[in-house]
Amino acid sequence: MKDILSREIQEYINANLNTDLHSLLLKKSPFPEVMMQQLVQQIKGKKVALKKFPFLLKDNIVFPPNLNLEQASSQATAEFKAGNFEGKKFLDLTSGFGIDAYFLSQKFEEVTLVEQNTELLEIVKHNWTVLNRNANFINENLENFLAKNQDKFDLIYLDPARRDEHKNKKFLLEDLSPNLLEIQDQLFNFSNEVLIKLSPLIDISYLISVLNHIVEIQIIAVKNEVKELLVFLKKNQNGENKLITCTNLESDEPSFSFQYHWEKEAVSEYSEPLQYLYIPNNAVLKSGGFNSISEHFNLKKLHPNTHFYTSDDLRTDFPGRILRIEIIESKAVKKGEKYNIISKNYPLTPDEIKKKYKIKDGGEHYLIFTQSLKSKIILRSV
Ligand SMILES: C[S@@+](CC[C@H](N)C(=O)[O-])C[C@H]1O[C@@H](n2cnc3c(N)ncnc32)[C@H](O)[C@@H]1O
Missing domain, CATH: 3.40.50.150 (Vaccinia Virus protein VP39)
Structure with missing residues (x-):
């Protein structure tokens, strides 16, 4: 470990942060006391640290093999x-x-x-x-x-x-x-x-x-x-x-807490889409607190099989995405338009939807294909 701490080697590591590591591995180490593999391990570690643990971007920090990173x-x-x-x-x-x-x-x-x-x-x-x-x-x-x-x-x-x-x-x-x-x-x-x-x-x-x-x-x-x-x-x-x-x-979403045993007793009410649509973040989806979140924020659910919620009052403290929406007819979806497409509890996948309506990915607005208790619906963010 001591060898890689020398100034020349530390400089070599810093100078090669953007070098392709596969081709570097095929070269001979410029330092007789250290193998190329060890140098590459340090370069790799520093690259990981840039994103994952920036507090370690200091001289003389030593990085372990990939698995430990x-x-x-x-x-x-x-x-x-x-x-x-x-x-x-x-x-x-x-x-x-x-x-x-x-x-x-x-x-x-x-x-x-x-x-x-x-x-x-x-x-x-x-x-x-x-x-x-x-x-x-x-x-x-x-x-x-x-x-x-x-x-x-x-x-x-x-x-x-x-x-x-x-x-x-x-x-x-x-x-x-x-x-x-x-x-x-x-x-x-x-x-x-x-x-x-x-x-x-x-x-x-x-x-x-x-x-x-x-x-x-x-x-x-x-x-x-x-x-x-x-x-x-x-x-x-x-x-x-x-x-x-x-x-x-x-x-900037706030945390959300609920008591595990209350979830079974909490009840979701259902509604056709109102002014706002709420899509919980993935932490909430993992938690399974689907009724708790409905009760806590006083939101109605669109359907038992999808975790989409709706209300007429805006709840800005909801932990997830909030969209102001309108219900549209399928003929209102115009060829060539760009949308972020979400399909849940709907017979077509986003790719199939893109093909059918000849629309593209992207843009500022969302198109949500889903179901309410009554029927299949298309929602557009406004
Ligand atoms: C997932 S890593 C921990 C990562 C650490 N929390 C971090 O942020 O760097 C788990 C570590 O536990 C060690 N470990 C697993 N079983 C062990 C045991 N029975 N006794 C001591 N260490 C153990 C492994 O060698 C491994 O380094």
Whole structure:
């Protein structure tokens, strides 16, 4: 690791940020002490950091292999998580590249990072020195660490890795390392609060059925792409109340929260399209709070099978897209016009619609093809 920190090599890395990495790999390294593969790894890391963790764009920061870059959280989601937590002692049992830990631990006095991958932990240790941050770095399997540990912590954080990245079957907690089902009760011997990051592919009702002590599940999207589920557990909290919070970062949409068990009791009323159409963001869609959102914002639904809502009063605080709309006849769709086309619960796909009406993608307005309780409808944003 020391070799790549020399000034010449750091300059070479910075000078090649826009070079094609495949062709670079075919060349011989200009530095006898470092292989081209290592140089390319650093260039790749810096390129990823530009978008994913810009706080690491400093001289002498070392980047790990691709898999660890991919597994690491983004700065945006890590900073968001950090907002809510403070205390004396913080423990991250699956430190990885340490992005979450770096932000989550900012308001803690003592930080402990556990990571089984020796090279990765060495890199994190080095980077944290460059960043002027202290921690206890423990290179161990977390199960062994917990078996010996005598300390108590104010917050334990886990971001388990998938055992097999290519598994397509139903996503279960048993597919993760560590297996949370095996260690969940043990964790409360060491802390009253546990925060777990999980893939958005995991089903929320399944999580609630297998994890104990859940107080809140946060669904975090960035620019409407759902990135992670955050599960917050508190010792001795086994009541019915579990808050679901949906957040779309890097948008101006407000967060939306509802009680999981209220969703079953909440009722959506239906209506033909009114002045405004509301399309929930993907975090809300992932949450399944379809009746809760209808009740909370006093909106009517168009149809049981589509999550389109409508009202005559404008609700600007709705977490999603809001369009002022009119219902149009199909003959009002003119050949050659440009629209953003949405088709939900309608027999034709957007491509089929484009072909049939000879219209193009784009422009400022939306055309929405869907159904109300009465009939198929076409809505146009105005
Ligand atoms: C998804 S990554 C964590 C990424 C991290 N949150 C970040 O933002 O950089 C998971 C890490 O947990 C580590 N890990 C998985 N199972 C472990 C275990 N049983 N003991 C210790 N570390 C483990 C893996 O080596 C991997 O580096």
